[in-house]
Amino acid sequence: DTGVSQDPRHKITKRGQNVTFRCDPISEHNRLYWYRQTLGQGPEFLTYFQNEAQLEKSRLLSDRFSAERPKGSFSTLEIQRTEQGDSAMYLCASSGVGGNEQFFGPGTRLTVL
Amino acid sequence: KQEVTQIPAALSVPEGENLVLNCSFTDSAIYNLQWFRQDPGKGLTSLLLIQSSQREQTSGRLNASLDKSSGRSTLYIAASQPGDSATYLCAVVGFNTNAGKSTFGDGTTLTVKP
Numbered sequence: 001d002t003g004v005s006q007d008p009r010h011k012i013t014k015r016g017q018n019v020t021f022r023c024d025p026i027s028e029h030n031r032l033y034w035y036r037q038t039l040g041q042g043p044e045f046l047t048y049f050q051n052e053a054q055l056e057k058s059r060l061l062s063d064r065f066s067a068e069r070p071k072g073s074f075s076t077l078e079i080q081r082t083e084q085g086d087s088a089m090y091l092c093a094s095s096g097v098g099g100n101e102q103f104f105g106p107g108t109r110l111t112v113l
Numbered sequence: 114k115q116e117v118t119q120i121p122a123a124l125s126v127p128e129g130e131n132l133v134l135n136c137s138f139t140d141s142a143i144y145n146l147q148w149f150r151q152d153p154g155k156g157l158t159s160l161l162l163i164q165s166s167q168r169e170q171t172s173g174r175l176n177a178s179l180d181k182s183s184g185r186s187t188l189y190i191a192a193s194q195p196g197d198s199a200t201y202l203c204a205v206v207g208f209n210t211n212a213g214k215s216t217f218g219d220g221t222t223l224t225v226k227p
Contacts, residue, residue: 042117
């Protein structure tokens with residue numbers, strides 16, 4: 001399977017705990033995006049990497065959120081001290097050089113109790 | 114700030130009907146527009162990508178058009194089938210962003226009844 005993969009698919013945690021999600025983009029894609037989607041809404045942009053450089057962060061991404069993309073391959077999104085308002089679907093997408101068609105992974109569903 | 118609107122929020126049609134989904138955007142300076150399909154609890158599947166220089170794209174029973182001057186795009190689905198039932202999202206990438214990030218509408222949820 002050469003699509004975008006995300007792990008885990010589901011995560012249930014208690015308020016105040018830290019969680020980390022992983023995204024593996026399509027191998028030849030240099031751009032990687034994180035979005036957050038709540039029920040009934042379209043995805044909202046969180047952050048973007050070109051290779052290993054994090055080039056843009058949304059103001060939605062508070063200090064409790066951090067993302068990395070070491071070596072320009074997979075990416076991780078960490079949420080510290082989770083709050084109930086963090087409950088959402090976290091989506092990862094990637095795109096290649098010269099084009100902006102984005103391909104999405106299956107998402108990670110986070111539930112904060 | 115770019116805003117993307119999709120109307121209606123929900124649509125129910127009988128099987129076999131042709132239908133049109135609408136997407137409007139406030140800033141016409143776009144790089145491209147992409148239509149996606151999302152099944153409940155799943156990720157997004159890319160359907161069609163229209164570059165700003167193009168007027169339409171076709172894939173099978175799907176046809177997407179783009180009118181930048183009016184800030185509108187339509188997704189035409191021919192001969193709808195129950196398997197087409199899903200939420201359809203449009204997303205635009207603006208020229209003013211060098212990140213290629215997309216601004217999404219909230220989607221139209223389509224139900225095709227057998």
